[in-house]
Amino acid sequence: MMNFVSDIHNCNVIELTKIQNPAGNMSIIQNGEHLPFDVRRVYxxxxxxxGSERGGHAHKDLYQLIIAASGCFDVIIDDGKNKxxxxxxxxxxxLMVIPGIWREIVNFSSGAICFVLASEKYSEDDYIRNYDEFLTYKTSEHAS
Structure with a gap:
């Protein structure tokens, strides 16, 4: 179980190192230096x-950093009380998304690329895919 409050106020936009070069800019992310987790999966x-939406789920233990590698999109984060x-x-x-946060990714621009760094390998057991089940999970989380 988490030892912090899992709410949207603990999900923050972080600025990555940007190395500017006339030939093209570059950003760097290294395990142990730029993230509060080691990257175990990238997608x-x-x-x-x-008009399509992605996400529509929460994770029990997974941390993610969501980046618009190209174009833009909106991420709706929801902790069961605040959105x-x-x-x-x-x-x-x-955007750093912590465990216990419902997320939806919407309003993709043409050509948008959503790049995600995740703290764990894929595990279906970590997903909460039903919003009512998410609300029940959040209630039990706060009761602990």
């Missing part, structure tokens, strides 16, 4: 049809 979403919409539109900024 990215692309060619998302207009917040964060627009990601710069590749040197990422």
């Amino acid at each position: 990215y979403l692309y060619d998302v049809p207009g 917040k919409i964060i627009q990601l539109n710069r590749p040197n900024f990422g």
Whole structure:
């Protein structure tokens, strides 16, 4: 069980190191230096049809850094009591999403690429895919 309050106020946009170069900029993320977790999985979403939504789930133990590698999109984060919409539109900024937060990714621009760094390998047992089950989980989390 987590030893912190899992609410949207603990999900923050972080600025990544940006190395500027006339030939093209670069951002660097290294385990143990830039994130509060070691990266164990990387995936990215692309060619998302207009009007489509991704996410629509929460994780019990997984931390994620969500980055708009190209284009833009909105991330709706929800802790069961509060909701917040964060627009990601710069590749040197990422949204840190902690465990116990419902997230939806919406409003993808044409050509958007959503790049995600995750703290754990894929495990279906870590997912909460039903919102009512998420609310029950959050109630039990706060009772602990």
